[in-house]
Amino acid sequence: MNEINSLDLKGFAINAVNSVFDMMLSMEVEISDADSQVVINGNRIVGSVGFAGDVMGNIRIHVGDDFARLMTAAMLDMELEEIDGEEVSDVIGELSNMIGGDLKSRLCDSGFPCQLSIPSVTSGSDFKIESRDWMKYECFAFCHQQHSALVEVFIKSGG
Amino acid sequence: MSLKILTVDDSKTIRMIVKKAFRPYDCELLEGADGVEGLVLATQEKPDLIVLDITMPVMNGIEMLTKLKSEPGLKNIPVIMLTAESGQDNVMQIVKMGVKDYMVKPFKGEQLIDRVNNILKLEPKKTEEAAAADDLSGKYFSVDGDIQVLVLQEKATRQVAAQVEVYLQSKIKDMIKSGINKFILNLSKVPEINMSLIKVIMSVIQNCRKAKFSIRVVGTTDLGNELKQFQETSGISIDNTVEEAKTALS
Numbered sequence: 025m026n027e028i029n030s031l032d033l034k035g036f037a038i039n040a041v042n043s044v045f046d047m048m049l050s051m052e053v054e055i056s057d058a059d060s061q062v063v064i065n066g067n068r069i070v071g072s073v074g075f076a077g078d079v080m081g082n083i084r085i086h087v088g089d090d091f092a093r094l095m096t097a098a099m100l101d102m103e104l105e106e107i108d109g110e111e112v113s114d115v116i117g118e119l120s121n122m123i124g125g126d127l128k129s130r131l132c133d134s135g136f137p138c139q140l141s142i143p144s145v146t147s148g149s150d151f152k153i154e155s156r157d158w159m160k161y162e163c164f165a166f167c168h169q170q171h172s173a174l175v176e177v178f179i180k181s182g183g
Numbered sequence: 184m185s186l187k188i189l190t191v192d193d194s195k196t197i198r199m200i201v202k203k204a205f206r207p208y209d210c211e212l213l214e215g216a217d218g219v220e221g222l223v224l225a226t227q228e229k230p231d232l233i234v235l236d237i238t239m240p241v242m243n244g245i246e247m248l249t250k251l252k253s254e255p256g257l258k259n260i261p262v263i264m265l266t267a268e269s270g271q272d273n274v275m276q277i278v279k280m281g282v283k284d285y286m287v288k289p290f291k292g293e294q295l296i297d298r299v300n301n302i303l304k305l306e307p308k309k310t311e312e313a314a315a316a317d318d319l320s321g322k323y324f325s326v327d328g329d330i331q332v333l334v335l336q337e338k339a340t341r342q343v344a345a346q347v348e349v350y351l352q353s354k355i356k357d358m359i360k361s362g363i364n365k366f367i368l369n370l371s372k373v374p375e376i377n378m379s380l381i382k383v384i385m386s387v388i389q390n391c392r393k394a395k396f397s398i399r400v401v402g403t404t405d406l407g408n409e410l411k412q413f414q415e416t417s418g419i420s421i422d423n424t425v426e427e428a429k430t431a432l433s
Contacts, residue, residue: 101344103377103379121194122288122289
């Protein structure tokens with residue numbers, strides 16, 4: 025348990041977000057100290073990837089509709105007006121997969137082998153996702169221009 | 184003869200990125216959304232190369248690769264694996280399975296093409312469309328003395344940006360061959376700034392930096408001020424005339 029608590033989970037996730045946004049979207053993001061104070065109003069989309077093995081966990085990326093469309097346009101090299109909901113959902117799923125994959129790799133390299141799930145995507149304006157009984161939880165926000173997003177990471181021992 | 188490239192990924196996004204990367208080349212792109220579709224296409228089409236994702240529903244990339252390697256008619260098809268996981272164990276497992284190469288996501292299309300070029304010889308597309316494209320390249324690119332000039336005179340739509348990107352790669356190769364190392368990007372007639380324009384600007388600058396070319400950007404003062412408002416272009420200094428840019432390059 026102590027080994028899990030000593031993991032720099034937040035650092036792993038921040039590095040993963042920075043790397044994926046820079047490489048795939050050519051987008052610089054700023055990590056915010058506001059943490060969970062950031063509220064995403066209106067329609068939002070949540071990409072989620074789970075990992076299971078010596079540690080179990082989940083990483084979720086909460087993004088407002090406008091930011092999600094901007095990310096999709098950047099990733100697919102399209103104009104905002106050309107994008108449809110299916111493309112937004114696919115891009116958020118793939119970004120979650122890449123960020124989750126990077127985090128999973130760091131966990132494996134830290135002595136916690138685990139497998140990654142296929143990403144899932146949820147969207148809507150009035151829903152809440154609850155996770156319980158986690159050993160370690162980290163949450164941080166990041167922003168690009170006026171847009172903000174929230175990342176949550178949960179892990180517990182899988183043994 | 185066109186090379187057949189099979190991309191197998193459950194993500195339409197990744198398939199689009201792979202297709203876009205191969206667009207300038209004489210290739211036929213085939214798409215499968217999981218290992219089962221991938222195996223069917225591989226059997227029917229006998230592709231020259233497979234770009235294969237690992238994590239997929241129905242049949243994952245590892246299972247598909249195992250089945251490919253067990254089929255005498257398919258086992259020699261080179262495979263580049265895509266993985267979101269860069270952990271040592273994962274990489275070792277992939278390497279042991281006899282793939283030609285692997286790429287860790289996130290990746291850029293150009294990086295994939297570099298890897299493919301180590302395995303296959305990709306030829307630039309030479310179709311009627313490409314011939315027309317060659318004519319179109321004169322619309323954007325010209326050489327002024329020892330300077331390569333790119334002029335955008337219209338709104339930078341996605342199509343314009345894609346055309347410029349394709350021509351840019353070949354122009355940079357031409358510049359290297361002919362010893363030209365100065366570039367002017369002239370935006371003085373661009374009517375408005377949008378994301379496609381930002382992408383063109385960033386692509387030109389990044390490609391010039393990579394090739395160690397000197398580059399100047401020409402535009403109006405208003406355009407310069409607007410570019411300063413975008414994080415990606417805030418550090419770019421603008422010359423108001425081509426003459427100013429030439430002086431700065433000399």
